[in-house]
Amino acid sequence: MSGVLLRATLRQHWRPTLYWSAGLALLGLYVIAVIPDQDALDNYVSLVASMPQPILDAIGAGDTLLLNTPEGFIQYGFATWAQLMLAVYGLLAGLNLCANEEEAGILDVLLSLPLSRRRLLLERFIAFALLTLLITLLSALGLVLGSGATEFTLAPAALFATAFNLVPGTLLVMAFTALMAAALRRHMLATGIAVFFVIGSYFLDFIAGAISEGPLNQLGRLSFYRWSSDGIAPGSFLPTENLALLLGVTLVLLVGALWFFDRRDIGL
Amino acid sequence: MAVIETRDLTKIYGSGRQELRALDQLNLQVQQGEIFGYLGPNGAGKTTTIRLLLDLIRPTSGSATVLGMDAQAESVALHKRVGFLPGELALWKGQTGAQVLRLVADLRGGVDEAYLRQLTERLQLDLNIRVRNYSSGNRRKLGLVLALMNKPDLLVLDEPTGGLDPLMQQIFHEIMFETRDEGRSVFLSSHLLPEVQAICDRVGILRQGRLITVEQVSRLTQVGFRWVRLQVRDVAALPGRLEALDGVSEISVEDSSVRLRLSGDFDPLLRALQESYVEELHVHEPTLEEIFLAYYGNGEMP
Numbered sequence: 112m113s114g115v116l117l118r119a120t121l122r123q124h125w126r127p128t129l130y131w132s133a134g135l136a137l138l139g140l141y142v143i144a145v146i147p148d149q150d151a152l153d154n155y156v157s158l159v160a161s162m163p164q165p166i167l168d169a170i171g172a173g174d175t176l177l178l179n180t181p182e183g184f185i186q187y188g189f190a191t192w193a194q195l196m197l198a199v200y201g202l203l204a205g206l207n208l209c210a211n212e213e214e215a216g217i218l219d220v221l222l223s224l225p226l227s228r229r230r231l232l233l234e235r236f237i238a239f240a241l242l243t244l245l246i247t248l249l250s251a252l253g254l255v256l257g258s259g260a261t262e263f264t265l266a267p268a269a270l271f272a273t274a275f276n277l278v279p280g281t282l283l284v285m286a287f288t289a290l291m292a293a294a295l296r297r298h299m300l301a302t303g304i305a306v307f308f309v310i311g312s313y314f315l316d317f318i319a320g321a322i323s324e325g326p327l328n329q330l331g332r333l334s335f336y337r338w339s340s341d342g343i344a345p346g347s348f349l350p351t352e353n354l355a356l357l358l359g360v361t362l363v364l365l366v367g368a369l370w371f372f373d374r375r376d377i378g379l
Numbered sequence: 380m381a382v383i384e385t386r387d388l389t390k391i392y393g394s395g396r397q398e399l400r401a402l403d404q405l406n407l408q409v410q411q412g413e414i415f416g417y418l419g420p421n422g423a424g425k426t427t428t429i430r431l432l433l434d435l436i437r438p439t440s441g442s443a444t445v446l447g448m449d450a451q452a453e454s455v456a457l458h459k460r461v462g463f464l465p466g467e468l469a470l471w472k473g474q475t476g477a478q479v480l481r482l483v484a485d486l487r488g489g490v491d492e493a494y495l496r497q498l499t500e501r502l503q504l505d506l507n508i509r510v511r512n513y514s515s516g517n518r519r520k521l522g523l524v525l526a527l528m529n530k531p532d533l534l535v536l537d538e539p540t541g542g543l544d545p546l547m548q549q550i551f552h553e554i555m556f557e558t559r560d561e562g563r564s565v566f567l568s569s570h571l572l573p574e575v576q577a578i579c580d581r582v583g584i585l586r587q588g589r590l591i592t593v594e595q596v597s598r599l600t601q602v603g604f605r606w607v608r609l610q611v612r613d614v615a616a617l618p619g620r621l622e623a624l625d626g627v628s629e630i631s632v633e634d635s636s637v638r639l640r641l642s643g644d645f646d647p648l649l650r651a652l653q654e655s656y657v658e659e660l661h662v663h664e665p666t667l668e669e670i671f672l673a674y675y676g677n678g679e680m681p
Contacts, residue, residue: 115485123471216469220525223433223463223535224486225455376436 136253205288269346416579
């Protein structure tokens with residue numbers, strides 16, 4: 112692997128990466144600005160605690176004790192929404208691996224060069240994985256800078272962990288979208304299924320969160336959001352089993368995408 | 380030595396009622412050092428052939444070797460020695476011409492920079508413009524530079540001169556001749572007969588996915604007829620007078636105009652028209668399909 116395409120992808124997409132980073136950093140700053148001190152946090156928790164339990168479960172704030180710490184509040188207020196935003200990024204990046212260029216006809220030029228289809232897909236995937244990492248690092252930087260405006264002492268490592276935990280789920284969405292784009296020749300259909308996957312996973316996790324037990328709750332395990340957030344102590348990294356599962360599924364999806372992309376006609 | 384050789388190469392799109400046989404058992408040989416024109420109307424299978432040769436699509440059956448290598452199994456090694464210009468060239472719109480050239484040169488593992496400069500100067504291509512701001516002609520020039528930049532042993536060009544002005548077409552022709560003189564080969568797909576006539580040594584004619592014939596250009600152009608449409612005031616009497624003329628055939632009347640096929644000189648026709656009041660006279664060259672039918676009757680091999 113020469114890395115030429117990897118570097119070119121990084122060059123071509125640095126600007127949108129900065130926009131995404133800025134968006135997430137602003138979200139982080141907003142979340143931190145809401146809780147400048149312990150009084151503000153206590154007031155917020157009291158407000159939340161006054162809501163009926165089913166609603167709290169549904170919005171993912173069932174454990175009010177978790178919200179009672181700044182790290183827990185950031186986990187709830189930032190990570191939940193940032194994961195949804197990054198899922199959209201993952202979807203767009205998945206389409207940018209090959210599907211958009213195939214739709215535009217650019218792949219005809221690229222694949223007439225000494226470049227295998229596998230190398231094309233892999234270098235692009237690695238490039239977008241690095242860009243995803245960059246986005247989360249820059250957004251974590253936003254959290255760290257924002258924490259200076261509060262009276263809390265927030266460990267930078269905990270804030271970086273919160274942001275880093277968003278990466279595996281984003282990669283999974285990217286790989287899923289790449290698989291759809293590789294397996295289905297129609298760009299619109301692949302995009303539609305990927306959108307359904309992102310939104311469907313979100314609602315599956317949302318509904319499962321509102322039901323404490325039973326089959327519907329278990330269905331939530333099919334959602335990647337569950338594995339990106341479940342069982343995480345505030346300010347700590349994803350549990351190893353969650354990380355392994357998310358990356359393992361990503362790898363399987365990516366291998367599937369490579370298999371299909373290597374075997375099908377281009378541009379039809 | 381054959382630089383392109385296909386054996387029963389077939390491509391079928393879709394299945395059942397949707398099935399379309401885009402290419403049907405193509406057996407073709409293109410020799411080293413020749414400019415080979417690949418002719419046919421739109422939808423004949425020209426682009427499908429090119430996409431198969433470049434491994435962009437996979438054959439339903441049959442096989443192809445290019446520069447002695449299997450077009451599918453050895454595509455990466457093969458593409459190092461091939462330059463390609465697609466019919467509909469699409470590139471990254473936000474990149475400048477220079478950025479596109481740099482990326483492609485890097486993916487090719489480097490190119491001769493002096494030759495690249497020479498090419499861009501010769502084609503008068505400004506590389507500091509973003510692709511989205513290039514005119515169609517300049518985009519075509521950029522495509523030609525991309526195809527030529529690595530001095531490929533085989534150039535595969537799909538409708539290469541669309542959008543180029545006459546001066547640039549002339550320069551393009553010169554480059555093609557130089558390529559041939561250096562012992563390299565060109566496979567040029569086109570539906571424009573004059574372009575093929577101007578630069579090709581041999582042509583293959585494709586119709587409905589089947590290769591009808593491969594012929595020297597000089598033989599193909601001996602057909603020599605054209606269509607004439609006359610608009611005259613006394614149309615009723617005219618066909619009778621024209622039928623007897625040498626070289627005139629297929630006369631048809633529609634309202635006040637007469638359409639006929641004329642072989643040979645114009646003089647007998649013009650003399651026959653002396654007694655008529657001619658309002659309009661249109662002459663147009665036969666289409667490739669018509670030349671083909673004139674040459675081979677109903678499309679069967681002679």
